[in-house]
Amino acid sequence: MSWSPHDLGLDRPISRRDLFDGIAVGVLGGALGTTIAKPGTAQAAPPSVTVGGDTAEALSVPHALRDGRFWTHAGEPEPTGESYDLVVVGGGRGGVSAANAWLRRSPAARVLVLDNHDALTGPPPGPSGPPDAVMCDAETFGADTLVTTTGPGWADRLPVAEAARRDLRLLRDDPPDWFPGLTAEGKQERLAELTYSRFLLEVCGTHPDVERFLRTTPSREWGYDARAFGAVDAWGTGYPGFAGLGLDRDKPSRYNSPTVRRNWHGPVASQEPRLDERARLRLSSPVVLVRDGARSAVVGYHDGHRVATVDAGAVILACWSAVVPYLVPGLPEEVRQALRQAVRVPALHATVRLRDPLAWRRLGVERVRWTGAYWCATEFAPPDSVRLVATPCRSELGPDAGSAAGRRELAGTPYEVLEESIRDQLARLLGPVGFDPARDVTEIRIDRWGHAYPPEFCRPWHPHYPDGPFPADALRGAFGRIAVAGSDAAPGARDDAAAVAAERAVKELA
Incomplete structure (x- = not known):
């Protein structure tokens, strides 16, 4: 069945609970000479979608810094007069772990954490379990056929x-x-x-x-x-x-x-660390410079209007490795090369609230894998929501080159297109059991993560694994008052890598 934009409900407003992507970008874009329609930047959301993750607001300053446009419009940095024992760049798992580890060693220390996002959130956790159905979709097999994979004989029903x-x-x-x-x-x-x-x-x-x-x-x-x-x-x-x-x-x-x-003997649960309440946190504050000096380091961040600077006795860079060379241009070349090899994998997560979950209950399954559609997984989330996952990586190019290519395509994909694809796939899955995408969708939230999953060495793509040497070896040791942490800097399991790298960075600086 073909669904028109009207049938999908693309012309019907639905409720929103959070700030839209791009509200602050109008201010930032004017100051920095950027436009959110520029290739390589995230697009603004339509009125029917709530967004999060790597929004245009979060990425506008880092992208301007990357493209060499930031300092043309930013003006001279303005000292705040503030001084900290430690400034952490990045408020993800690695940054929070670094701040907490420093405060365990020095309980009275003044610690500041800076992050470019408007909340300390990351991509949602991994799958809650294996799928109990597969949608052999039209993109792969010419027509949609839902096949439950629990019980005998399911292979006989495949198209x-x-x-x-x-x-x-x-x-x-x-x-x-x-x-x-x-x-x-x-x-x-x-x-x-x-x-x-x-x-x-x-x-x-x-x-x-x-x-x-x-x-x-x-x-x-x-x-x-x-x-x-x-x-x-x-x-x-x-x-x-x-x-x-x-x-x-x-x-x-x-x-x-x-x-x-x-995870050899089963999935190992990871606890998301909470930032020690003694640390200060500044969100929506993308860092744009880190300089080591004779008596202290200087860290500059954009506060929405200007570049403000603080002094730091030590700095831990727990942000994306790709950003670090733009913050600390004087790093040795082998360090810059190592940082460039840390390519994160993009991902999209969406949550759709349903007016009535009866259609999904009629479906009789909990988790559905799609064989080739844009959103590769759909899962019912009680009491009344559906979660979707999309993986933009161009897998035929490998995890590194494919992630870079997929991230570029994702950045140029309007939220309207994403919303339409969500409604379309839900209609294809649930329409036969009474679902109406125009009537039964009450809220949509899309979290777009261009830099979602930390890189992980794996075969056959990384011949130096498992014996080394690893690119991250060049990152070990402090560079004056500056150390590199974050999950990109440690060749380990994703969740653990950030905490391990943070602990190492603290030891190197303490």
Whole structure:
């Protein structure tokens, strides 16, 4: 069924609870000579959408700094007269961990945390569980077919070639040893050379429909699909096709990524740290300069009207690694090179409040994976909401180049287009059980994260993993009164990496 903009409800206002993206950008844009329509910057939201994440307001100053336009319009920095023992740049997990660790060592210290966002929030946590249904969507298979994957015989209901059904049953129930004659270490080395898509197509020789059906399996958790996801991590995560290899499931391979190793015996819960109440926090305050001096460091941030500066006995940069060279231009070249290699993965999250959740309850499932539509996952969130995840990474290019390309495309995608895609996919999923996208949507919130997930070394894309040397090795040690932290600076599991890097930075400076 084809839904018109009117059918989807794009012409109907719905409630909003938060500030819109771009309200403050009009002021900032005028001061900095920027426009939010410029390629590479986020677009303003339509009246029917509430937005968060890496909004135009949060990114306008960093983008102007990156593009060499900031200091042309910003004016001279103005000292505030404030002095702190520690200034932390970035209020994410790494920044909060750094501030807390410093205050544990020096309880009376004056600590300031600066962040460019308007709230200390990050991308929502990962998936709450495996999907119990797959939408074999029109983008992949020509028409939408929802297939529940719980219970026997589900492969028979897939809209794929019969040969693909046979291959799926083989991968799931009785795969052979694809590498006979190789040792366990040799098999792991072979897997480390492949993506999961290449493993399916080149090693298993499956029908192309099998790869198309399984492609988005890792997307929600990793931010990219099977064309970028390593086969050795697919084995470590329990994906179909590996049982015949006879590999030891009691311990991970040395080639598994840090996150897979960390979660080997089940997902490890991560607690989001709360900022110590003794620390001062300034939101919507993007840092634009960090300079070490004879007696103290100087940190400058844009407060919406001017560049204000404070003095600091020490500075911890817990922000995106890509930003650091623009703040501290005098860093050694090997450090700048290491920072450029830290490429974050983009992600989109949306929450839609329903007027009545009855349609979803009629559907009879909780979590749905889509095989090729823009939003790769939909999940019911009681009592009356649906959560959606999209992964803009161009996975065919790999996690690094694909993330950069996907981020550029995401920055140029208007929120109106995102809203239409949300309503369209909900209509396709729930329309057959009585859902009306124009009538039954009461609120939409979109959180757009161009820099969502920290980079993680993995095979086959990073040949230096696991033996090193790692680019982050160049970041170790303080540069005068300045140290680099943040999850980009440590080659570890995503959530833990930020805290580990923060603790290291505190030790280097304390």
